Amino acid sequence: GVEAKIAPSMLSSDFANLASEAQRMLDCGADWLHMDIMDGHFVPNLTIGAPVIESLRKHTKAYLDCHLMVTNPLDYVEPLGKAGASGFTFHVEVSRDNWGELVQRIKSKGMRPGVSLKPGTPIEEVYPLVEGEYPVEMVLVMTVEPGFGGQKFMPETMDKVRALRKKYPSLDIEVDGGLGPSTIDMAASAGANCIVAGSSVFGAPDSAQVISLS
Numbered sequence: 001g002v003e004a005k006i007a008p009s010m011l012s013s014d015f016a017n018l019a020s021e022a023q024r025m026l027d028c029g030a031d032w033l034h035m036d037i038m039d040g041h042f043v044p045n046l047t048i049g050a051p052v053i054e055s056l057r058k059h060t061k062a063y064l065d066c067h068l069m070v071t072n073p074l075d076y077v078e079p080l081g082k083a084g085a086s087g088f089t090f091h092v093e094v095s096r097d098n099w100g101e102l103v104q105r106i107k108s109k110g111m112r113p114g115v116s117l118k119p120g121t122p123i124e125e126v127y128p129l130v131e132g133e134y135p136v137e138m139v140l141v142m143t144v145e146p147g148f149g150g151q152k153f154m155p156e157t158m159d160k161v162r163a164l165r166k167k168y169p170s171l172d173i174e175v176d177g178g179l180g181p182s183t184i185d186m187a188a189s190a191g192a193n194c195i196v197a198g199s200s201v202f203g204a205p206d207s208a209q210v211i212s213l214s
């Protein structure tokens, strides 16, 4: 493997059997569980929210890495904190004016703050959030347009990962979208140390084998 954390995206799991799917991923060697929260507004898809995180939390102690693809992330801080989320990653595109307050509230609810950016958003936009008074602890570089699993990895996003890694040697840098056997190495050598993978893990005959690549 490449010594990166691997976070299977539960978006590709059987939602009707979420607890057993989560346990199956942990048994296969998953480090984190990536939970995609979408509001049908920031992205044209609707998934799960705090009630499902709360239900899953009753079945597992795993790190629940929540990725908020929502227009109003502030509204989700309290419910997700209560539900037992571990990480709370919001999008910079909808938080340009209030990220300081967001980060403070996320931390006050015992969660780990992260910021994500879409493929078209310049990497410079997240620098103030990494360096500010209320710093995020992870940057999630989207390697597809957010909204759906099963899309094709965009190699041009690796420039952003390289720039981030050069500037911040010890920052957690996560990548999400189109990661699998043919792209994990590329992302890890660019500097990503947390790899999200949905369809490549859940669609593989041997999920553990794909997980072991990270």
Ligand code: DX5
Pocket: 009, 011, 012, 034, 036, 067, 144, 145, 146, 147, 148, 149, 150, 151, 176, 177, 178, 179, 196, 197, 198, 199, 200
């Ligand atoms: C996409 C989500 C991803 C998605 C990844 O908007 O943020 O987490 O589930 O799925 P794959 O690995 O299939 O691209």
Ligand code: ZN
Pocket: 009, 034, 035, 036, 067, 176, 196
């Ligand atoms: Zn995601």
